[in-house]
Amino acid sequence: MTSGEPITGGADRIVRDVVCGFCGLGCDDLEVAVAGRAITPRTACPEAARLLARSDAPPPSPRINGAPASFEDATAAAAGHLKAARSAAFSGLGADLEGLRRLYDLAMASGASLDHAASGGLFANLERLARKGWIAATLAEVRNRCDVLVVFGDDPASAFSRFFSRAVPVRGEGADGDAAPLFVTAPGRRQIAVVGGPLSEASRRVLAAHEVTEIAVAEQDVATATSVLTALVAGRVVDGLAGLPEATVAALAALAEQLKAARYAVFTWNAASLPAEDAPVVAGAASEAVDVLSVTTRAAVFPLGGRDNVTGAHQLALWRFGYPLRTAVGAGTSRHVPELYATAAALPDADLLLHTSAFRPDAPPDFDRGPVIAIAHPDTVFAREPEVFIPVGTPGVDYGGHVFRMDSVVCLPLQALRPAELPSVAEAAAAILVSFGRGA
Amino acid sequence: MRTRITGGRVFDPANNIIDQVRDVLLEDGRIIADSPPVAGEQRVDASGTIVLAGGIDLHSHIAGGKVNLGRLLMNEDRALFPEPFGDFCGCGGGRAAPTTHATGCRYSQMGYTAVFEPAVVGANARHAHLEMADIPNIDTGGFLVLGNDDFLLRLIAQGEGQQAINDYVAWMLKATQCCAIKIVNPGGINAFKFNGRALDFDETGPFYGLTPRRVLNTLQRAVSELGVPHPIHLHGCNLGVPGNVKTTLATIGASEGFPLHLTHIQFHSYGTEGDRHFSSGSAEIAEAVNANPHISVDVGQIMFGQTVTASADLMSQYRNHGIADPKKWIGMDIEMDAACGVVPFNYRDTSFVNALQWAIGLELFLLIEDPWRVYLTTDHPNGGPFTSYPHLIRLLMDKPFRDEHLGRIHKAARAHTKLAEISREYTLEEIAVVTRAAPARTLGLRDRGHLGPGARADVVLYEEQADREAMFAAPRLVMKDGEVVVVNGEVVALTQGRTYAVHPPSDPLMDKRLERWFDEAVGLKASHYKIADGEIRDGQGPEIVELMP
Numbered sequence: 001m002t003s004g005e006p007i008t009g010g011a012d013r014i015v016r017d018v019v020c021g022f023c024g025l026g027c028d029d030l031e032v033a034v035a036g037r038a039i040t041p042r043t044a045c046p047e048a049a050r051l052l053a054r055s056d057a058p059p060p061s062p063r064i065n066g067a068p069a070s071f072e073d074a075t076a077a078a079a080g081h082l083k084a085a086r087s088a089a090f091s092g093l094g095a096d097l098e099g100l101r102r103l104y105d106l107a108m109a110s111g112a113s114l115d116h117a118a119s120g121g122l123f124a125n126l127e128r129l130a131r132k133g134w135i136a137a138t139l140a141e142v143r144n145r146c147d148v149l150v151v152f153g154d155d156p157a158s159a160f161s162r163f164f165s166r167a168v169p170v171r172g173e174g175a176d177g178d179a180a181p182l183f184v185t186a187p188g189r190r191q192i193a194v195v196g197g198p199l200s201e202a203s204r205r206v207l208a209a210h211e212v213t214e215i216a217v218a219e220q221d222v223a224t225a226t227s228v229l230t231a232l233v234a235g236r237v238v239d240g241l242a243g244l245p246e247a248t249v250a251a252l253a254a255l256a257e258q259l260k261a262a263r264y265a266v267f268t269w270n271a272a273s274l275p276a277e278d279a280p281v282v283a284g285a286a287s288e289a290v291d292v293l294s295v296t297t298r299a300a301v302f303p304l305g306g307r308d309n310v311t312g313a314h315q316l317a318l319w320r321f322g323y324p325l326r327t328a329v330g331a332g333t334s335r336h337v338p339e340l341y342a343t344a345a346a347l348p349d350a351d352l353l354l355h356t357s358a359f360r361p362d363a364p365p366d367f368d369r370g371p372v373i374a375i376a377h378p379d380t381v382f383a384r385e386p387e388v389f390i391p392v393g394t395p396g397v398d399y400g401g402h403v404f405r406m407d408s409v410v411c412l413p414l415q416a417l418r419p420a421e422l423p424s425v426a427e428a429a430a431a432i433l434v435s436f437g438r439g440a
Numbered sequence: 441m442r443t444r445i446t447g448g449r450v451f452d453p454a455n456n457i458i459d460q461v462r463d464v465l466l467e468d469g470r471i472i473a474d475s476p477p478v479a480g481e482q483r484v485d486a487s488g489t490i491v492l493a494g495g496i497d498l499h500s501h502i503a504g505g506k507v508n509l510g511r512l513l514m515n516e517d518r519a520l521f522p523e524p525f526g527d528f529c530g531c532g533g534g535r536a537a538p539t540t541h542a543t544g545c546r547y548s549q550m551g552y553t554a555v556f557e558p559a560v561v562g563a564n565a566r567h568a569h570l571e572m573a574d575i576p577n578i579d580t581g582g583f584l585v586l587g588n589d590d591f592l593l594r595l596i597a598q599g600e601g602q603q604a605i606n607d608y609v610a611w612m613l614k615a616t617q618c619c620a621i622k623i624v625n626p627g628g629i630n631a632f633k634f635n636g637r638a639l640d641f642d643e644t645g646p647f648y649g650l651t652p653r654r655v656l657n658t659l660q661r662a663v664s665e666l667g668v669p670h671p672i673h674l675h676g677c678n679l680g681v682p683g684n685v686k687t688t689l690a691t692i693g694a695s696e697g698f699p700l701h702l703t704h705i706q707f708h709s710y711g712t713e714g715d716r717h718f719s720s721g722s723a724e725i726a727e728a729v730n731a732n733p734h735i736s737v738d739v740g741q742i743m744f745g746q747t748v749t750a751s752a753d754l755m756s757q758y759r760n761h762g763i764a765d766p767k768k769w770i771g772m773d774i775e776m777d778a779a780c781g782v783v784p785f786n787y788r789d790t791s792f793v794n795a796l797q798w799a800i801g802l803e804l805f806l807l808i809e810d811p812w813r814v815y816l817t818t819d820h821p822n823g824g825p826f827t828s829y830p831h832l833i834r835l836l837m838d839k840p841f842r843d844e845h846l847g848r849i850h851k852a853a854r855a856h857t858k859l860a861e862i863s864r865e866y867t868l869e870e871i872a873v874v875t876r877a878a879p880a881r882t883l884g885l886r887d888r889g890h891l892g893p894g895a896r897a898d899v900v901l902y903e904e905q906a907d908r909e910a911m912f913a914a915p916r917l918v919m920k921d922g923e924v925v926v927v928n929g930e931v932v933a934l935t936q937g938r939t940y941a942v943h944p945p946s947d948p949l950m951d952k953r954l955e956r957w958f959d960e961a962v963g964l965k966a967s968h969y970k971i972a973d974g975e976i977r978d979g980q981g982p983e984i985v986e987l988m989p
Contacts, residue, residue: 017965028968097570098978108531130512133782135771138563140962144590144776145633166963178960182590183634183647263635294758298635300773318508319571320541322518322534332529333522336515402570402975409505409774411566412968413975 012036019412020048021096021396022359024306025160026139026405026412037418039397045161051360052397052417059378059422063389071390071423071431078354078388079435081371085352088112091343091365092376093325094308094357096401096414099392099425100316103356103375104329106433111330112354113341114317117362118307119325121272122314123338124279125303126324134287137266137300138407142167143180145298146190148262150255152226152269152282153196154219156304157203159270160406163304167268168192170209185263193255195229196222215251217244223278225252226269226285232256234292265293270304306406308359309395315404358392358425375428393422401426441482442467443922448486448901451868452493454877454890458869464491466897469921473893486901489916492872493891494553494898498879499673499703499738500820502543502575503557503582504568506750506780509770510537510821513784514748516766528931536747536784536821540574545931546827548577551900551915554888554937558583558622558673558703559752563775565616566971572939573977577925581883581940581985583673584616585752587623587655588630590776591957596658597648602665603947609662610946611954615970617982619883619940620670621663622703624752625677626652629779632755639755641677641690652677653694660698666944667987669884671699671736676708679756683712685721692728692735701882704740704819705729706801718793720800720857726807736882737808738815741801741832742794743824748784751822757781776962787824795853799846803857805836806864811873812881833875834909836866871912884985885940897922941982 018030023045030052031043038056041049062074069077082088090107093100093116107114116122128134137145149168156163168190171179184190193213204212217225224244231238233256238249259265267286271279286301293299305311310325317325323336328346339345347353347367354373355364361379364372364386371387374380378391395401396414401424404411423431445464450457464486465472501507511518514537522533523542532539538546547555555575560568560582572580586592586609595604609621627650628639634646641652660672676691678684688708692700702708711719729735746765751757754771758781761769765786772780787794801823808814816833820826835842846859854860866874880889887895899919905911914929925933951966958966973981 017967019968026964028965101574126512129770130515131768133513133768133770135773137773138775140563140775140964141633141773143963144961145773169963176956176960178957180961180963182961264633298633315508315567318511319503319574320530320532320539322511322532322537322539322542323515324512329531332525332531334531334533402566404567409561409564409567409772410964411564411570413566413972 014042015417018417019396019414020044021309021403021412021414022048022051022307023160024311024406025163025166026410027162027166028412032417034418037421039417047161054397054418060391062391063385065387066385074388074390075428075431076435078373078390078432081352081373081387082110082432082436085110085370087350088352088354089343089346089350090114090354090356092117092356092362093313094359094362095425096309096395096403097312097316098401099356099358099395099429100313102426102429102433104316104320106429106436107329109433109436113328113346115326115341115343115346116310116313117357118272118305118310120276121270121279121305122310123326124271124276125283125305127280128283128287130324132287135290135294135300136407137302138409139167139405141300142266142302143169144182145184145264146266147184148191148258148265149193150259150265150267151192151194151196152267152286153222153274154270155197155199155203156268156270157200159273160304164203164206167302168210191258193258195225195252213251213255215248215255217248220275222274223281226282228252229256230285230289230292233259233289259289259293262299263297265299266302268302268304272305302407304406306404309403311404311406311408312402312411315408356425358394375425378422390428391422392425392428393420395424398422399424442478443482443484444477445484445486445491445899445901448489448491450491450891451872452891453869453873454881455892457891464891464899466899466919466922469897471891471893471895471897484917489901489903490868491891492551492900492902493876493889493895494900494918494920495551495875496879496889497547497552497555497817497826498815498883499558499817500555500826501557501559501750501822502555503540503571504560505564506559506752506782507537509780509782510748510750511539513768513770513782517746528934535825535827540571541576544576544578548918548920548925548931549929550829550913551902551918552578553898553920554579556581556583556883559585559624560616560618561585561752561774561780562589562612562616562777562969565618566975569617569939569971569976575937576934577920577937579937579940581619582616583620583622584612584618585622585624585778586612587626587659588628588778590630593627593630593648593650593655596650596654602658602661605658606662606665607946607950609659610666610944611950613668614943614946617939617941617971617976619942619985620668620673621659622673622675623656623659624675624778625679625755626655628652628677628755629753632758632779633773637755639677641687641694656691656694657696660695660700664698667989668942668944669985669988670882671701673701673703675703675753679707679753680760682710682718684708685711685724688725689728692732695734697734699734699736702735702737704817704822705737706740706742706797706804706823709800709804714856716792716852718796720796720803722800722803722807723858726804729808729813730810736813736815737804738817739801739804740817740819740823741805742787742797743818743828743832744787744789744794744798745824746784746786747821747824748782749822750780750782752778752780754779754781757783789849792850792853795849796856798849799853799857799859802835802842802859803862806862811870812878814874815879816874830909830913833871833912834907837871837908839863839865884988936977938980938983939976940985942985942987944987
């Protein structure tokens with residue numbers, strides 16, 4: 001199914017301009033049909049359609065050690081476990097900002113390390129952003145100014161279905177005076193280069209009007225190719241340096257010339273889909289290319305990411321604690337040690353896991369050193385029954401809330417699409433906090 | 441319950457009460473008219489203190505995307521200044537880019553009860569508001585950055601009438617829940633997106649063919665006709681460029697009778713005289729401000745030490761990024777609205793330029809005669825962290841203290857400033873004006889900045905001390921809406937503030953135009969760009985500032 005293709009279904013009520021909080025691209029023109037509590041997506045990308053679709057079935061009740069329990073008992077049990085814990089890890093953090101605020105309150109009260117399930121790509125990018133910085137652009141700037149777009153790695157549409165149609169739309173004949181792009185000289189024809197790939201057939205169709213160059217590079221060579229391209233842009237010698245095929249280096253050299261002639265070049269990559277050790281290299285090389293180009297022309301990076309509001313979790317951590325995620329908070333202090341507090345690193349030392357995943361039914365990571373509290377999507381299938389399971393509604397389906405778009409600038413309002421029968425993450429975390437405080 | 445604050449020396453210049461020992465009565469969060477004591481009223485002994493209204497900072501970058509980028513770059517500063525332990529510790533800290541909780545607590549501890557974020561970019565407004573809602577103990581508001589937004593520039597370039605401009609400005613103010621309009625480098629941020637590297641006041645910018653003067657005048661007329669109380673809050677052209685005193689004087693001369701606020705004017709008061717081609721333009725600027733009663737300024741004093749500069753002016757920040765200290769910086773072009781540049785700086789008294797900047801700021805404070813048109817700021821954190829205000833107040837109030845500090849700065853800079861010749865010392869009355877009464881007046885906040893009946897019960901008691909820095913750093917008592925939040929410089933309670941906004945009406949046709957613009961150009965629905973009242977402070981909604989028709 002290609003992006004934007006309508007999914008039809010009969011219903012009582014059509015909701016238009018639905019904001020989507022799932023992948024991070026922040027599309028806000030989706031359409032769903034709602035009948036009672038059933039939701040049938042009508043216009044949505046495949047991932048959003050899968051995550052928005054709901055049946056009329058009643059939601060599960062909370063569980064304590066696998067047995068049905070009331071919300072009050074479940075939150076009290078969660079608080080009891082938190083009180084007994086000495087080293088709690090909060091993982092997942094898939095929630096709207098309101099939910100995250102209450103989860104962070106809880107972490108401050110109980111003491112816990114904080115990390116998001118999708119923070120891997122973010123931290124690869126922070127290797128560059130926090131240490132040296134970069135020049136970035138937001139989505140509307142890319143839409144309207146970008147005349148040369150360079151993609152490093154795999155097809156962005158594999159994780160962000162509508163990326164190309166939203167970031168580099170074509171301005172057709174007779175288009176509205178407001179239609180993007182407003183500032184690209186040949187509006188119907190931008191230069192799109194993919195270093196990595198391949199593009200899917202669907203992406204090739206979306207990009208058909210543009211001048212597309214696919215420079216096929218194997219996944220493990222993308223970082224090298226990125227560095228070579230930056231070196232070529234900077235006028236450095238790359239002979240014999242890369243181990244890349246001659247044809248690839250020649251294609252990168254041609255791309256470097258296009259970039260130097262560009263008015264507003266944009267570099268994009270999905271750090272989460274690159275090999276972990278290569279992602280920071282790509283972020284660094286792309287940012288350096290922008291630095292070099294900026295001396296004479298304009299250029300920017302546009303890093304892809306932001307699944308399940310990881311950008312919001314990052315922003316909130318910064319304004320609350322002054323540090324990004326992978327920080328342990330409690331007893332009035334914060335310690336930011338990414339090597340210790342990334343979920344995978346924190347779990348071997350933790351004695352409690354509190355996992356939150358409201359956007360999708362992602363199970364908690366494996367953990368057997370203590371109790372597991374799951375504030376989770378009702379469809380979550382657990383490999384090991386958590387000590388406490390509190391099913392929660394989905395932001396943007398069952399209740400409203402706020403999520404950040406991947407560019408970290410635009411924060412979007414999610415709306416409820418149906419009457420909520422499950423609590424929100426904020427309600428669940430607040431209830432645990434009340435129980436925690438009452439007995440403390 | 442009624443509270444009587446008794447025995448203090450009251451400074452309430454807005455009500456023409458200067459250094460009078462008298463009672464101040466509070467009831468239900470408001471100040472009420474003095475009346476005979478009644479049974480059960482609470483008494484607060486204010487003897488030995490001076491009594492002021494809560495402080496108001498009208499220009500301090502406390503929230504939003506660029507502040508968070510500042511936090512990201514300032515991990516060392518954050519680690520060096522953790523919040524103090526205790527019941528009111530929020531697991532945060534930092535001095536140059538403090539966390540939300542630390543921001544509220546540190547401001548509150550100095551006796552401030554309202555702080556305005558002066559650079560809200562429309563696309564980032566929701567973030568700024570969410571962050572402001574997380575700041576305890578202070579009321580907040582945002583100034584919306586316009587003047588580089590493509591929709592506006594196109595309206596002006598196409599020769600659309602003033603009414604269309606006004607409708608757009610009104611629509612944007614309401615959509616972003618802001619309370620004033622700020623212009624940052626008019627047209628310049630936009631020009632940089634087209635690779636323009638400088639844009640002087642009467643220079644024609646790329647693509648739209650507009651001069652900064654035209655952008656400024658158009659928006660001045662808009663806020664004036666809409667009745668927005670605060671005039672255009674202008675960060676002018678050529679920030680930080682030696683010789684920009686000419687630009688600033690031209691700007692003052694171009695205001696066409698409309699009131700105009702020139703922000704962080706210290707950064708816009710540089711000459712090119714002397715062997716280093718960098719000199720103080722403060723005398724000319726002060727003379728022009730003194731001669732033009734429709735001009736107000738805040739200073740943007742620089743304070744020595746580590747900080748981070750965060751500005752929407754990417755054109756200027758790109759120019760400055762080479763002197764970043766530590767060597768890292770972030771730039772961003774933002775959503776057809778504006779941009780941002782975040783550059784760490786370390787101002788050193790051993791640097792000729794920094795030392796002279798310090799002296800220029802103080803000269804401006806001391807040479808501009810009317811305290812009602814000067815507001816005390818460091819342009820936090822751009823000139824220095826707001827926590828340096830007590831030190832700055834002492835520099836203004838204490839000539840020997842000032843001279844002692846002048847004696848420590850770079851020798852050549854000392855030779856380039858007339859600071860030693862200026863004998864003026866700010867009085868307590870003048871401090872009450874520049875930190876309270878004047879900012880409240882320019883923002884149209886009728887129930888703030890004074891202690892008259894009907895005012896918000898934000899009251900501060902400062903222990904009278906010869907050391908004005910110590911005095912203003914740790915008030916004996918701070919009341920916010922009648923509730924005690926600080927005792928002897930320590931936070932004792934946390935309260936939720938409010939958010940100020942203006943909601944001028946706009947023609948519904950503008951809704952239609954902007955719906956199309958957002959759909960087609962921006963790629964976001966106008967309805968999702970707009971911030972609903974209920975989104976402000978978890979449903980509390982904004983406090984609407986009255987328009988002045």
